[in-house]
Amino acid sequence: xxxxxLIWATLFRHKTRTFFTxxxxxxxxxxxxxxxxxxxxxxxxxxxxxxADRLITTSKISLTLSLPKSLLARIQAVxxxxxxxxxxxxxxxxxxxxxxxxxxxxxxxxxxxHPEWELxxxxxxxxxxxxxxxxxxxxxxxxxxxxxxxxxxxxxxxYPQKDGSNTWIFDLVGIYQVSDPNLKGxxxxxxxxxxxxxxxxxxxKGTVGYYVLKLADRDxxxxxxxxxxxxxxxxxxxxxxxxxxxxTAAFASQFGDIGLIVEAIMGAVxxxxxxxxxNTMAQAVRERIPELxxxxxxxxxxxxxxxxxxxESTLMLVLGGxxxxxxxxxxxxxxxxxxxxxxxxxxxxxxxxxxxxxxxLLMVLVGxxxxxxxxxxxxxxxxxxxxxxx
Amino acid sequence: MSALxxxxxxxxxxxRGKQRVEVLHHVDLMIEExxxxxxxxxxxxxxxxxxxxxxxxxxxxxxxxEVAGQRIDRMSEDALAxxxxxxxxxxxxxxxxxxxxxxQKNVELxxxxxxxxxxxxxxxxxxxxxxxxxxxxxxxxxxELSGGQQQRVAIARALVSDPTLLVCDEPTGDLxxxxxxxxxxxxxxxNRDFGKTVIMxxxxxxxxxxxxxILNLDKGTLVENGVLAAASARTxxxxxxx
Numbered sequence: 001x002x003x004x005x006l007i008w009a010t011l012f013r014h015k016t017r018t019f020f021t022x023x024x025x026x027x028x029x030x031x032x033x034x035x036x037x038x039x040x041x042x043x044x045x046x047x048x049x050x051x052a053d054r055l056i057t058t059s060k061i062s063l064t065l066s067l068p069k070s071l072l073a074r075i076q077a078v079x080x081x082x083x084x085x086x087x088x089x090x091x092x093x094x095x096x097x098x099x100x101x102x103x104x105x106x107x108x109x110x111x112x113x114h115p116e117w118e119l120x121x122x123x124x125x126x127x128x129x130x131x132x133x134x135x136x137x138x139x140x141x142x143x144x145x146x147x148x149x150x151x152x153x154x155x156x157x158x159y160p161q162k163d164g165s166n167t168w169i170f171d172l173v174g175i176y177q178v179s180d181p182n183l184k185g186x187x188x189x190x191x192x193x194x195x196x197x198x199x200x201x202x203x204x205k206g207t208v209g210y211y212v213l214k215l216a217d218r219d220x221x222x223x224x225x226x227x228x229x230x231x232x233x234x235x236x237x238x239x240x241x242x243x244x245x246x247x248t249a250a251f252a253s254q255f256g257d258i259g260l261i262v263e264a265i266m267g268a269v270x271x272x273x274x275x276x277x278x279n280t281m282a283q284a285v286r287e288r289i290p291e292l293x294x295x296x297x298x299x300x301x302x303x304x305x306x307x308x309x310x311x312e313s314t315l316m317l318v319l320g321g322x323x324x325x326x327x328x329x330x331x332x333x334x335x336x337x338x339x340x341x342x343x344x345x346x347x348x349x350x351x352x353x354x355x356x357x358x359x360x361l362l363m364v365l366v367g368x369x370x371x372x373x374x375x376x377x378x379x380x381x382x383x384x385x386x387x388x389x390x
Numbered sequence: 391m392s393a394l395x396x397x398x399x400x401x402x403x404x405x406r407g408k409q410r411v412e413v414l415h416h417v418d419l420m421i422e423e424x425x426x427x428x429x430x431x432x433x434x435x436x437x438x439x440x441x442x443x444x445x446x447x448x449x450x451x452x453x454x455x456e457v458a459g460q461r462i463d464r465m466s467e468d469a470l471a472x473x474x475x476x477x478x479x480x481x482x483x484x485x486x487x488x489x490x491x492x493x494q495k496n497v498e499l500x501x502x503x504x505x506x507x508x509x510x511x512x513x514x515x516x517x518x519x520x521x522x523x524x525x526x527x528x529x530x531x532x533x534e535l536s537g538g539q540q541q542r543v544a545i546a547r548a549l550v551s552d553p554t555l556l557v558c559d560e561p562t563g564d565l566x567x568x569x570x571x572x573x574x575x576x577x578x579x580x581n582r583d584f585g586k587t588v589i590m591x592x593x594x595x596x597x598x599x600x601x602x603x604i605l606n607l608d609k610g611t612l613v614e615n616g617v618l619a620a621a622s623a624r625t626x627x628x629x630x631x632x
Contacts, residue, residue, distance in 0.1 A: 294486045294488070297474065299503050302468065384448045
């Protein structure tokens with residue numbers, strides 16, 4: 001600790017340069033926080049269904065392939081399944097493709113299996129009674145200034161109507177809310193009646209996109225998933241039953257290998273960061289060779305000089321990194337609320353202890369890496385040569 | 391008085407690429423404890439090299455070098471660093487203070503290597519600054535001090551760990567006359583009143599006259615080794631440089 005003041009003073013000797021470098025480090029760790037939040041969401045979404053109380057059954061081949069509705073009764077009959085519902089991805093566009101939000105046709109009991117979506121009883125009844133009725137999340141309603149009673153036209157991207165029209169007009173009959181701030185992104189969903197959708201669509205009648213089932217005992221998730229998939233084994237519609245997290249991850253992966261993309265971006269960011277801060281540290285130490293020589297003259301050992309330079313580079317990374325990760329935490333918090341959740345699980349996890357731990361380790365690692373060469377140079381300098389400017 | 395520095399057959403060779411330059415040739419020298427010695431000579435004569443060797447900043451190529459009973463020519467780099475911290479105070483021509491630290495913190499630097507508490511370090515540094523007459527500028531950074539004041543801070547830093555030996559390389563080389571006089575008076579006071587052994591390299595004969603003994607080097611060899619009879623008289627003439 002007694003060296004901290006010396007290290008601190010040295011670090012801020014060239015304030016402008018240090019602030020620019022700190023800003024770069026901060027920006028890199030904001031990105032790290034955001035990307036690791038996404039990566040963690042995907043990593044957590046493994047195929048391990050143990051402990052889940054809701055499972056999702058989709059086509060084993062592709063999420064885009066439908067399953068027969070006749071499977072519903074058979075899934076419901078599997079021991080350990082408490083309730084089953086189903087839905088289809090509708091994929092409608094409101095006014096402009098950039099106004100993206102998830103829109104799905106859901107069975108009448110879909111909300112029974114999702115108690116986290118809170119809908120007043122009379123609106124629930126209206127949804128049941130109105131064929132063209134839809135319910136939307138409060139965030140989505142607020143975004144487009146919708147209110148109950150509004151007619152909302154959507155352009156179909158997958159399912160035209162029987163008459164060939166791509167325009168579907170719905171009646172807004174309910175607005176649900178989600179209390180859990182971590183699941184606030186789910187307030188961006190748009191649900192229409194599956195019966196109406198199935199009757200009005202031109203294609204794939206009698207098929208569903210995926211089933212959602214509630215387990216009687218979450219400890220039996222593995223066995224139940226295996227039993228359900230066994231129902232369709234060797235058929236033309238083999239299924240894959242997985243956790244909601246895995247389903248969400250698989251859904252998002254349709255747009256690309258998210259994990260690989262995230263890791264590639266993080267790699268590029270940190271490679272650039274190492275070059276940038278490494279260059280800064282090298283320059284800073286080069287300018288301070290006579291000062292390091294003075295320290296050695298006063299009796300600082302080679303090891304002390306090495307540690308001082310390493311501590312300086314690590315302090316720089318830790319300072320910028322902590323601010324960056326803090327900002328990332330705030331951004332993720334906002335994004336999780338504002339971003340539409342494409343499935344039942346958000347695509348970002350909060351910047352929690354594990355991300356902080358990885359982040360701090362990365363700060364120290366990068367700090368030591370960028371400080372290593374300058375520190376070795378400082379350690380090895382010959383006092384007499386350095387003092388005489390050789 | 392006993393011998394503080396004993397040098398026998400000391401030589402130093404630098405190798406720069408294919409060039410081999412012998413800077414010191416078989417030097418023999420003894421410096422008593424409590425001496426004030428001036429090393430003089432033309433540029434390239436080897437006086438700074440000899441000073442660096444005595445101060446433990448460099449290692450000799452041959453011969454023996456004993457300071458306060460310790461063979462420093464045999465010490466490892468780390469052992470030399472510890473020895474310097476405990477035994478030697480350095481004063482340079484260009485002060486070599488840390489520009490981002492206050493005078494107080496600059497003086498505290500050598501004490502970071504000790505087990506003293508922060509309060510003890512502060513107290514010792516304050517005493518050292520007071521001794522050199524700069525107590526009221528303790529919070530100032532080097533850029534806020536004159537050359538003479540910076541050199542005083544450097545002397546306070548050299549003194550703060552109470553070394554046996556003060557090694558000064560052209561301590562007045564960058565100063566105006568008045569400041570140079572003040573610095574020489576201060577070094578003389580440290581030698582006379584506090585018993586510090588001072589070894590100083592200088593080009594300036596007027597600065598050298600504050601020493602009790604002057605040695606001349608030429609081409610790496612001691613050419614003169616005499617006691618300056620008039621040195622004691624200098625103490626009464628601080629206006630010498632004026």
